[in-house]
Amino acid sequence: MHTRVADSEDLLPDPEVVKEPVRPMRFVRGAGWTMIGAGALILAFLAYQLLFTNLLNSRSQSQAETALEERFEEARVAPLEPIVLTPLGPPSTIGQDEPEVPVTTPISFFEEALPEIGTAFGRIVIPKIDLDVVIFEGVERDTLKQGPGHMPWTPLPGQAGNAVISGHRTTYGAPFYDLDAMEPGDEIFVETLIGQSTYVVREILIVKPTDVWVTDNRPGAWLTLTTCNPRFSARERLIIVAEMVDGPNFEYAQALLDGVIEGAGF
Amino acid sequence: MRRLFGVLPGPAPVRVLLMIILFAVGLVALGFLFDAAGDLLDNGGTIG
Numbered sequence: 001m002h003t004r005v006a007d008s009e010d011l012l013p014d015p016e017v018v019k020e021p022v023r024p025m026r027f028v029r030g031a032g033w034t035m036i037g038a039g040a041l042i043l044a045f046l047a048y049q050l051l052f053t054n055l056l057n058s059r060s061q062s063q064a065e066t067a068l069e070e071r072f073e074e075a076r077v078a079p080l081e082p083i084v085l086t087p088l089g090p091p092s093t094i095g096q097d098e099p100e101v102p103v104t105t106p107i108s109f110f111e112e113a114l115p116e117i118g119t120a121f122g123r124i125v126i127p128k129i130d131l132d133v134v135i136f137e138g139v140e141r142d143t144l145k146q147g148p149g150h151m152p153w154t155p156l157p158g159q160a161g162n163a164v165i166s167g168h169r170t171t172y173g174a175p176f177y178d179l180d181a182m183e184p185g186d187e188i189f190v191e192t193l194i195g196q197s198t199y200v201v202r203e204i205l206i207v208k209p210t211d212v213w214v215t216d217n218r219p220g221a222w223l224t225l226t227t228c229n230p231r232f233s234a235r236e237r238l239i240i241v242a243e244m245v246d247g248p249n250f251e252y253a254q255a256l257l258d259g260v261i262e263g264a265g266f
Numbered sequence: 267m268r269r270l271f272g273v274l275p276g277p278a279p280v281r282v283l284l285m286i287i288l289f290a291v292g293l294v295a296l297g298f299l300f301d302a303a304g305d306l307l308d309n310g311g312t313i314g
Contacts, residue, residue: 048300049307144310151312166311171304176311212314227311234309 049171053145057173060146064120064134071121075193082108085252085261107261109252110194112156118143121150122157122192124165129178135165135190145172148225154215157190158197158244160253162222164215169228169238176227179238188223188242197247199223205239214239221253 084106115121117138125132135157139149148167155161167176188199199222206229207214214224214237221244229238244250255261270288274281 044296045300045303048297049304053304139310139312141310144312149310164313166313168308168310170308172308172310174308207313209313215313226313228308232307234306237311237313 053171054173056145057147057168061134061173064136064146068120068123068134071193072191080110080112080194082110082248085109085255107252107255108248110158110248112159112193114152114156117152118146120147122190124148124157125189125191126182126186127189128183128186129181131175131178133173133175139166144168147173148175151215154217154224156192157223158192158194158221158247158249160221160249160256161217162215162224163190164224164226166226170232176225176238177231179225179227179240180229182240188225188240190223195248197221197223197249198245199242200245201240201242203239203241205241207237207239209234209237211237214241220244220257221247221249 085108086106115137117140119137120134121137122135123132124135133147135148135150136143136146137150137152139151143149144166145168148165150156151164151166154164157163157165168174169176169179182201182204184201184204186201188201190197190199205214214226223242223244225240225242227238228234229236244253252261267285271281271285274284276284
């Protein structure tokens with residue numbers, strides 16, 4: 001029986017036959033690796049945004065707690081002296097009934113200087129959504145990573161006017177994650193150097209990010225909270241407008257509102 | 267990774283050092299990229 005020993009040419013695959021399947025295989029393999037890479041990148045992005053940023057915020061908040069406690073301790077040792085204002089006199093009664101109790105007693109006003117940008121200066125507590133966090137001065141990117149930030153061009157919380165605080169909704173500790181659960185009548189407490197002020201929610205709005213009118217000053221004492229809406233999107237802003245109902249400057253704000261005294265900024 | 271290691275100049279220890287530096291730079295760049303992209307999800311809720 002004759003057997004032929006295969007020479008080297010017989011062992012080599014025919015180039016025409018082999019080349020055709022290799023090209024699509026390479027493409028498929030390349031596409032596969034690209035998709036795996038893209039998937040890994042998306043997973044890493046989500047892990048960074050939803051886990052790592054929370055860790056960063058948690059560390060910042062715990063450091064801020066200590067700083068705030070020291071700040072409050074200093075205020076306890078040397079409390080802020082109120083500025084006593086004398087009322088202008090009873091409001092004009094021409095064409096109106098006499099006021100039942102004319103305002104004659106002096107009104108105390110606690111002034112608090114604007115803290116430096118990035119300083120932890122107070123605490124916001126919202127029992128309805130189980131929120132209790134330190135608030136910072138400023139709304140720069142780095143400040144908001146630490147916690148809710150106060151817009152420096154608005155009055156401080158606890159003061160007359162419209163104090164505006166912005167906060168993250170889904171990342172960096174997501175302090176305002178459940179802000180959409182707030183309803184008119186819910187209470188918000190803010191503690192600063194002058195003491196604790198209580199606000200009650202009056203209005204809930206959804207506006208465009210460019211609707212700056214929500215930060216406008218207004219008569220009385222107000223607190224406006226702003227955050228992204230809906231969750232995981234910066235398309236709109238959820239706005240919670242709350243009115244002061246108690247606090248060291250409540251009487252002063254009411255007197256301003258009633259026109260009994262004159263204040264700066266109105 | 268192996269290809270990149272092969273392309274890098276110098277002896278093996280220098281290449282390892284360069285790889286570590288490249289990795290760190292890549293991580294920082296990725297952090298910036300993620301931070302910027304994160305603004306689409308949640309930019310802190312500021313107005314204006």
